Amino acid sequence: MDLAAILTRIGAEMQAAPDRGRVADYIPELARVSPDHFAMAICTAEGETFTTGEAETPFSIQSISKVFTLALALGRLGDQLWTRVGREPSGLAFNSILQLEHENGIPRNPFINAGALVVTDAILAGHKPREVLGELLRFLREAAGEDDIHINRAVAASEQATGHRNLALAHFMAAQGNLLHAPELTCGTYFHQCAIEMSTRQLARAGRFLMNAPGLPRMLGAARVRRINALMMTCGHYDGSGEFAYRVGLPGKSGVGGGILVIAPGRAAIAVWSPGLNAQGNSQLGTLAVERLARATGWSVFG
Amino acid sequence: MDLAAILTRIGAEMQAAPDRGRVADYIPELARVSPDHFAMAICTAEGETFTTGEAETPFSIQSISKVFTLALALGRLGDQLWTRVGREPSGLAFNSILQLEHENGIPRNPFINAGALVVTDAILAGHKPREVLGELLRFLREAAGEDDIHINRAVAASEQATGHRNLALAHFMAAQGNLLHAPELTCGTYFHQCAIEMSTRQLARAGRFLMNAPGLPRMLGAARVRRINALMMTCGHYDGSGEFAYRVGLPGKSGVGGGILVIAPGRAAIAVWSPGLNAQGNSQLGTLAVERLARATGWSVFG
Amino acid sequence: MDLAAILTRIGAEMQAAPDRGRVADYIPELARVSPDHFAMAICTAEGETFTTGEAETPFSIQSISKVFTLALALGRLGDQLWTRVGREPSGLAFNSILQLEHENGIPRNPFINAGALVVTDAILAGHKPREVLGELLRFLREAAGEDDIHINRAVAASEQATGHRNLALAHFMAAQGNLLHAPELTCGTYFHQCAIEMSTRQLARAGRFLMNAPGLPRMLGAARVRRINALMMTCGHYDGSGEFAYRVGLPGKSGVGGGILVIAPGRAAIAVWSPGLNAQGNSQLGTLAVERLARATGWSVFG
Amino acid sequence: MDLAAILTRIGAEMQAAPDRGRVADYIPELARVSPDHFAMAICTAEGETFTTGEAETPFSIQSISKVFTLALALGRLGDQLWTRVGREPSGLAFNSILQLEHENGIPRNPFINAGALVVTDAILAGHKPREVLGELLRFLREAAGEDDIHINRAVAASEQATGHRNLALAHFMAAQGNLLHAPELTCGTYFHQCAIEMSTRQLARAGRFLMNAPGLPRMLGAARVRRINALMMTCGHYDGSGEFAYRVGLPGKSGVGGGILVIAPGRAAIAVWSPGLNAQGNSQLGTLAVERLARATGWSVFG
CATH class of the missing domain: 3.40.710.10 (DD-peptidase/beta-lactamase superfamily)
Known part of the structure; x- marks a missing residue:
């Protein structure tokens, strides 16, 4: 599987996406961020890291x-x-x-x-x-x-x-x-x-311990990690959690700054950032990007 | 992995479980069922079937x-x-x-x-x-x-x-x-x-198409199967869905008759039956049994 | 107090009212009624009856x-x-x-x-x-x-x-x-x-027993009558009851057909009918008409 | 009507009442007040004042x-x-x-x-x-x-x-x-x-302006007074307002300190104090006392 190519293609598709959602406006300092940003990063269980877009730009993880x-x-x-x-x-x-x-x-x-x-x-x-x-x-x-x-x-x-x-x-x-x-x-x-503030690449790296894969930083016992992932799946996107599970099929946690941390257990930690939000307060393009990634990779936990 | 042994052990543990929950009493015909029943069945992606307990006894799938x-x-x-x-x-x-x-x-x-x-x-x-x-x-x-x-x-x-x-x-x-x-x-x-009415064994077999595994009955496209599993994970146990995901880590759907159908995507379809229910209306022992099965097999989708 | 003159004046004012509300549309048979109807009737404790408008036309009391x-x-x-x-x-x-x-x-x-x-x-x-x-x-x-x-x-x-x-x-x-x-x-x-169906005049007459005045039909004990009036005051207009008490100051009960029965305890039973409703489902002009009547007569129970 | 005698009788009845309710416990300073206190005061439109019980003891009007x-x-x-x-x-x-x-x-x-x-x-x-x-x-x-x-x-x-x-x-x-x-x-x-803090007598006197009676202190226009009374009737006892209107038939406002101010428009301002509360947070004996007063005097606004 050529993750670099997949990421590049998704990055290009997101650049062309017509509806970027709306930047959160209730925190003045965040309201000034442009909705045009996009970045995505993947850290695999094998220790590789792939990125697309402004993956080094820090954003508010919220x-x-x-x-x-x-x-x-x-x-x-x-x-x-x-x-x-x-x-x-x-x-x-x-x-x-x-x-x-x-x-x-x-x-x-x-x-x-x-x-x-x-x-x-x-x-x-x-x-x-x-x-x-x-x-x-x-x-x-x-x-x-x-x-x-x-x-x-x-x-x-x-x-x-x-x-x-x-x-x-x-x-x-x-x-x-x-x-x-x-x-x-x-x-x-x-x-x-x-x-x-973290960059998209930093966030993906910080999420590696949630993969439960050998050879990576171990911050917590394996059972606890599984449970955090379960909570991310059922509750990680507020009243949009069911929709995220339905479309993406991976545990994730979003922030109002437009970031999402997504875990493919045993396989990869993924971070995505695009400041425009959907009606539930989750990144519009971020959700779309990880949905396409899950489809391209077959990483959905649901078969 | 010796699934037969695992099943036998779980069956024995459930026989000894002190708290079997309460049989649903709002449907008179179901209220008469004894809480002492227990059965569990597993159909694997490889086409094998394992059972323990009264796996041939029909119950109300509700x-x-x-x-x-x-x-x-x-x-x-x-x-x-x-x-x-x-x-x-x-x-x-x-x-x-x-x-x-x-x-x-x-x-x-x-x-x-x-x-x-x-x-x-x-x-x-x-x-x-x-x-x-x-x-x-x-x-x-x-x-x-x-x-x-x-x-x-x-x-x-x-x-x-x-x-x-x-x-x-x-x-x-x-x-x-x-x-x-x-x-x-x-x-x-x-x-x-x-x-x-179906037996526990029949229910596990009927759930095989939700594994998305090759060589099994195919009732629906793979993408639709994934989405049904996603909905089972986030909504399959009503206001106990978060708890089921947290404890078991697999998509499942319960019935007030005491049955639960659980899917380990790509691996197995599992059915369990015990009529006593917990406060959310899900099988008390059934939940415990699949929790132990998930732990013993490492089948949790959460890593 | 010249009730006949007061009624005539209010009737004229209501004819000229710009906003007549909207006729209920969820019961097809009622949706066909014109919002132009208006009638008001007063039965006093002294046994007199005064009317204005189409007080003999039957409407659905609902x-x-x-x-x-x-x-x-x-x-x-x-x-x-x-x-x-x-x-x-x-x-x-x-x-x-x-x-x-x-x-x-x-x-x-x-x-x-x-x-x-x-x-x-x-x-x-x-x-x-x-x-x-x-x-x-x-x-x-x-x-x-x-x-x-x-x-x-x-x-x-x-x-x-x-x-x-x-x-x-x-x-x-x-x-x-x-x-x-x-x-x-x-x-x-x-x-x-x-x-x-009752006419506005009939409805006012039927409400006389709620005045608790001597010499009128007695359908219920005085204490029960007081309590029905209390319930009409606090609950008679659904989620518009507080507003009706605030504006009119008399117990009343509205119907989706555009009628309102209003009681001035010890003094009068009042009926009003105009099919156009306000946002809470109470007669728009009917409420306005009894508000003006209460002001003109000083019949508010609140001093 | 012998208000002094009525008050004395009610005072005696309240002394003997078996259930005095519970003193509010969420404000520590109030929790220390004894539930045994009782006082009632009436100021009439004619300018007279009648009291029973500890009518000079200040309490928290809340x-x-x-x-x-x-x-x-x-x-x-x-x-x-x-x-x-x-x-x-x-x-x-x-x-x-x-x-x-x-x-x-x-x-x-x-x-x-x-x-x-x-x-x-x-x-x-x-x-x-x-x-x-x-x-x-x-x-x-x-x-x-x-x-x-x-x-x-x-x-x-x-x-x-x-x-x-x-x-x-x-x-x-x-x-x-x-x-x-x-x-x-x-x-x-x-x-x-x-x-x-006010005494029961002071509270009744402070409420006189809400009678809308001539010759008394005038703090607000008559229309505004009527509207305040209307709000006291529909909202003055929280989720016990309907019950108070049903039992007493007069506008009133309660406080968690056990006081209630009640208005008989055009006739009297009434204050009552007894610190024990009912389930809705309104004075248990205070409500009972004004219910009896309304019955004895016929002051209910509902006929």
């Missing part, structure tokens, strides 16, 4: 950070994390507050905003925000095997200034006894984790 | 029939089916009516009751209920390669007598213009499809 | 019938009716099914459709639909002191043919054990009660 | 303050307030966040917490919290004709420390563009207004 904080939290707390957050698709938007009211402040899963706030709150136990963010960056750098991964302070400040919805979620969970820290502290840490 | 009516509907209507039913997890119980009110009577997916009624309603177009049920039985017999598959009329009558909830769903969708036939007609057909 | 079936049900069953239906505003549309799912099939109040179905179902106990409809007509004729009040069979048939939403409510409540009769039977009776 | 801030806001902003808050019963608990998500952050009415926060936020425009609280106290002192009305700083601090739910509501509305000030500022002012 909610993709939730995969890595979940890995950190599971590594540190183990299954006791699941007393505070569920493992089911919510059937609602990424920032919905509806289910919390009747479900005792226990978010449905760690990939919707409420759930990710709980995960970050859990990692914060006994630590300062600065320490947690340092640990997260170290995790990402070790996973990627690269040091040049940073937080964009301007983006973090922009999220903080417009973060009322997340603060509402945090206060609501605090009122229901499912937050250990002050909402401002947990949200502040969360805003910074979302503001981490 | 909602597992939704997989086969979906296959029929996709074969006959193709993607135009998706104008009437979605592809997302609902985040709600199997028989919930909540989302219909604000979503124009379009059910979230074909595996919740409302969605399955739409699928049956779609197959009915231009046909009599008797013809549709005949076609479904022929489909199952051909897929299983066995003729001894029938509808249990007593169970169908029992469902009809207590089917108010499904009739409510059907009338509600009729009011919103998403039902082609009289609610009584569509529901009547649906109650009969749910009352089909 | 949901206003719910006031009279509630009176019948309370007269026959007393407070045990309240085990099956609540007394709170629903905060939702007249035909919403949402609250039933999580509230055990107990409708919020007797004036939303689900609640009215329960009331009719309660009156049916031990009786045939024909008997119940006969009793209701006798009640109305006695209350109005007129015999010429009938059911329009064409309207009843039209509602039956398009009554899926009400059948959905009835089946849903049947599934939850809050319906004594077959949904078709209860709904059939309900469709006929809604198809009763 | 949500009853919402009536007075609404009066202030309507006096200052007029009907433009209604672009930011509705006039319908919510059908949900006092602190529910559910409707905000799908209704653009516009609370259903000014008496649920979200709506009261919007009212306070509106009064804050161009003013400091201290100024607004000063104006509110002046309003209350003028309405009551007494100076000894104050904010209990310890209660305000207690609410602040446990006010996550209200902060969640405020942040949620801020995210939807329906809050002019920082959530902490609006909530801080709100917590202080709720912590105002």
